Amino acid sequence: MDTVPLPSHARHPLPGPPAEHPQRTRRPLLVELIAAAAAGGPCPPFALLRRDDDDHLDVLTGDVVDVDVLGDIPLHKAPVLAVVPYRQIIERGFVAHDDGAPLRCLVATRREKVRHEDALAQLPAHAPRTTFHGPDTSDEEYAEHVRRVIDEEIGRGEGANFVIGRRFEATLHDEPVSALLAWMRALLTGESGAYWTFATYLPAPDVAGTSTGQAARDVAAPGESTEPVMLVGATPERHLTLKNGHAVMNPISGTYRHGADGPTRDGLLDFLVDPKETDELFMVVDEELKLMSSLCPTGGRMAGPFLKRMSRLTHTEYLLDGRSSLDPREALRRTMFAPTVTGSPMENACRVIARHESRPRGYYSGVLALFEPEGDGWSLDAPILIRTARIQPGGRVGVTAGATLVRHSDPVSEAAETRAKAAGILTALGLQDAPDRPTASAGHDGTGSTRVAERAAVLTVGNDGVPDPQIDAALQRRNRSLAPFWMREQAPQTVPGLVGGSVLVVDNEDGFTQMLAHQLRHLGMTVRVRPCADVDDVLSDDLVVFGPGPGDPRRPSRRIRRLRALMVERIRSRRPMLAVCLSHQVLGMLAGHEVAPLIQPRQGVQLAVDVFGVPARVGFYNTFGVLAGRSIDPRRCEVSLEESCDANGTVIAFRGPGVASVQAHLESVLSPDGERMLRGLVEHALTTSPAAVASTPVA
Known part of the structure; x- marks a missing residue:
């Protein structure tokens, strides 16, 4: 394999190519790495990867380079493995505690495949000596933290769900690279159902091309990281793959914690009908469809739900x-990072994480990203860095696990969920005992994982290979309430009166606008999405859609003030407009209505409503609502509107000449009638505006 020259934007030059020897005299790469680690001297950088239960391990070594941004990852001729920390989300303009964790790349100069059974025979089988310290917060402290997030964030309209982590800590007393290799073997034998099982040792790049830490410390510029990136993990979740122009994402959420004897059929069925677990999955699907809609001009299509079984947990996906x-x-x-490790809406979720997590995340919730040459381009396979241990100087070992917090989360249960998520890797690595696991004799590998995995398989597929009908039916029932739009091919329609119309969608920090834009394009319209702060013209387009966003519309933040000013300008122009969720609430205030918190937040809730005499099932993501009836002098109102209310007196929709609005998210997977409603509201706005009425010929 060719050595890749260093791109001009990288921080340090790559080391020159290693001296070549005849292939027949070269030992297998994995054997070389194990021998170098056992000798205690300098070890070349490496990555060991087992992908999606492949029969082989990928073993890579090569040159290490740090880059500042994802666009600088050097793609030339050789495969590249990039380790992307959470702090990299600042590239999207989002908030993060910045710990300086490097975006480090391994540019492969040598790559070999090793059969799984051969790797197990070669990797060290000893148990590294460790001291386990436990979580950085007690269960009681974490539960109280959950209560605060529900009350202070979800309860104040900051979003639908948030992922807050806690770190489990240990000290390693052995040589770290040897421990890394031993732990890789432990995960290969002790965990099941992983999307990737991996170990990386990536020392800091340096001008001498050495792989020792001392040379890097001697030449590093101020502020540059000299720590090696040492990670080992078994992650269940793909973030993004791109291959031959085909993009795939894999939202996983909802967690069934196995008991001491493994999963049971009744336990799994109870999990599949649990409203909290079901809603949690639907919310992250919505959030990832936002990302897919920004990647894919024709939108994204969903398939599932499926079960994702691991040694201690079963997830839905x-x-x-x-x-x-x-x-x-x-x-x-564009997709940094998965909502299953951040929350929704994502930009504000990052602010919430920064408020409620006191320390930087490091690599937790970032990704590994393997770029490989593919024809004239590159493929990508990027799993999420969860269920992962990081080794740092001084033998510090950390495993971070988080829970997805929603409006009806039980704080005690969420604390238990973080323990269960961390337990799989902690016990496989020998960092903590597992009193609730089957005994070692239960599995052929001494871990007990085989019996648990086989029992989980029997629960869903019988001996004849036919899926368990009750479990299969419970999974399929989930789709009955979802929008068929996102489960089928989305060929554009030709809607008379809409084709070719120009639409500006104003984004208020919620990627739902990407899904709205896709549905509007599906109706035949030409759509562009712009952040609210960047919009300086709301008069040129045939239709302006003011989108959803987080926050309290009554608070005069800079974003709310800007949104209000743009809406007033459009209203006064008497040109067609549509307002959604947050913008619907602002419109209600402009029409003289009071906005107030709901008794219970409707974050990720599907409701049956009547909108101007038309029944519909649609999804809601709101903490505040517009109250029926006016509370201020009508002479101060910017617009007079007809209202459609629910049984509680909350305004679900407005309409007037050239104006329509809706509290619901018609673009959500929770809105099976959303596509029809969106078309009706758009047609109303376009056909009833004063300009459209004036141009209609008189019979």
């Missing part, structure tokens, strides 16, 4: 796919 021609680095930048 969907697969989302679409077509994309983006450079894989740009595709990865």
